[in-house]
Each structure stands twice: as structure tokens, then as C-alpha cells.
């Protein structure tokens with residue numbers, strides 16, 4: 001599906017409603033080719049202003065590592081429920097989440113939804129619980145299964161690899177927003193950013209009517225990496241309001257921006273609604289990695305994204321305040337920690353069904 005183009009970025013476009021999601025080649029940028037940073041940044045800018053998603057290839061993350069984490073995902077979820085529930089997700093959002101605990105409700109006037117159908121295992125940065133500063137959600141104290149040798153090493157190796165890739169892309173994002181290349185260094189490199197790896201299992205069981213494996217949502221982070229699975233299921237809502245199936249491109253990652261970047265860029269970079277519906281008849285496994293700046297980072301309109309004619313639209317919030325707000329809207333087990341809404345009226349002004 002990808003073209004054989006040797007340009008600095010490959011804008012071959014794919015989708016099942018085809019030609020929608022750009023494919024960006026990181027090879028020249030990672031090799032330090034002159035001009036590659038600017039060319040890649042132009043591709044990222046275009047993708048995030050238009051659709052909020054892009055694929056990356058030649059990203060440098062070994063496929064063997066990706067395959068190993070998918071295998072560990074299956075191995076973990078094959079464990080008996082009683083074993084998995086020994087490390088049930090806690091008030092930090094870390095551990096095993098059985099089906100039933102993810103039930104997003106972003107707006108008060110939204111009708112209640114059925115809980116999403118699927119189970120997941122969450123880890124954050126591997127630091128001790130007592131070393132977490134302040135509000136500890138996603139910040140230390142991972143819970144590991146006792147009897148799965150190799151599981152922890154595989155997940156932490158993947159966490160480190162995707163974090164390293166994320167950090168390499170910071171100058172690309174800064175350049176895409178016409179900022180100095182080091183503009184995001186303070187929020188990520190000089191502090192402790194927040195990464196969450198979600199190890200998801202969507203059963204082959206069909207969802208009920210008005211139920212999804214992951215109901216329509218916008219990610220709550222800065223950047224999300226979704227390794228490609230052989231079983232499709234991710235759908236995204238395009239500008240005309242219709243939903244399209246994201247194609248599976250072997251060896252790539254599907255990358256999207258979340259609400260932290262949308263708020264920071266004053267809405268210039270899209271955070272696109274997406275959902276998961278597994279109609280394949282077989283189990284689907286996914287390993288999204290969510291990455292955000294350090295919790296103390298204050299998210300307020302970047303200088304290149306507002307002026308007298310386009311004033312800031314959102315209330316400034318810290319990453320911690322926003323992450324708590326987002327999490328309490330999504331997860332039953334995190335409902336009691338409301339954080340601070342970035343919307344002046346309290347709720348998100350739009351939704352997707």
C-alpha cells in the first residue's frame with residue numbers, strides 16, 4: 001500500500017475510505033539528512049491540521065519487539081480472571097482493568113452509555129509508588145503479574161523504545177508549529193513526562209447495540225502511538241462526520257494527537273474522535289502508548305497559535321489537572337478525582353456518537 005517514493009516524506013495516502021491518512025517516512029529525519037526535519041514537520045503539520053492521524057514508517061523500533069509485546073498481551077489475557085484480578089486496576093489507574101470499568105461520559109446531557117466491552121492492563125513509568133510526587137495517577141507503582149516471566153521486561157522495553165522515539169519527534173512537532181526546535185524540551189526532556197502503555201484485549205464477542213469495544217473518544221494526551229495489529233477495528237471520524245476504518249499497514253505505527261496538543265495549539269492541531277469496534281470474529285489485541293508532558297506543565301495557548309484575531313479558546317490547565325479530569329470522565333475506578341476541565345463551561349462542547 002505504501003509507495004516507493006524516495007521523497008523526504010511519503011504522502012502516499014491510504015484508508016478503507018482510501019486516501020485519507022498520510023504515511024510519513026521517518027528514515028531521512030532519523031538519519032539526519034539535511035532538510036528532513038523541515039520536510040517531516042510540514043507533513044506532520046498538514047496531517048494534524050487536516051485529519052489528526054498519520055502513519056509512520058522507518059521509525060527505528062524493531063518489529064521483533066512489537067511482535068513480542070503482542071505475544072505477551074495475548075499471554076497475559078489468556079490467564080484466568082482470578083489471577084488477573086490479583087492486580088486489579090487501582091486508584092492510580094495502574095494494573096488490570098476488567099470489562100465494565102470503562103464508561104466514558106464527557107457531557108452531563110449525554111445519555112449514559114453501556115460500558116465498553118474489553119479488558120486492559122495499564123502501566124506507567126516504572127518507578128516506585130513512594131517516589132511518585134503529589135497526585136499519583138499513572139505515576140509510579142506498576143502492578144505486575146507474579147507468574148509471567150518475561151512479561152515485565154517486554155513491556156518495559158517497549159515503553160522505553162516508544163518514549164525514545166517520542167522524544168526524537170519533539171523538534172518535529174515544535175517546527176510544525178513554527179516554534180524553535182527545542183520549544184518542548186522543558187516539558188519533556190527537563191522534567192519527567194507521563195507515559196502510559198495500555199495492553200488491550202477486545203474479545204471476539206459482538207458488542208450490544210449502542211456499545212463499542214472503545215466508544216467514541218478523543219485521546220487525552222499529547223501523542224499516541226498505535227502499533228499495527230493484523231486485526232483491524234479502529235475507526236475514525238473524518239471532517240464530514242462519517243466514520244472510516246483505519247487500514248492496517250504492517251510495520252508502521254498509527255500516530256494521532258490527543259487533547260493536550262489540541263488545547264496547547266488552540267485547536268489548530270486536531271484531536272480526532274475515534275472508536276474501536278471488533279467485528280472480525282476473532283480476538284483483537286492492541287498496545288497503544290500515550291505520551292504527555294510532565295504533570296506540572298501548564299497547557300496554555302502556544303505563542304504561534306493565537307493572536308488578537310484568534311484569542312485563546314481554552315482555560316489554561318496543568319497536565320495533571322487535565323489528565324485527572326479526562327480520566328474521571330472515562331474510567332469508573334477514577335471517578336472520584338475530578339481534576340480541572342479545560343473548558344470554561346465545564347464540559348466538552350462537542351461529542352461523537
Ligand SMILES: [Fe+2]
Pocket residue numbers: 217218219274
Ligand atoms: Fe484512543
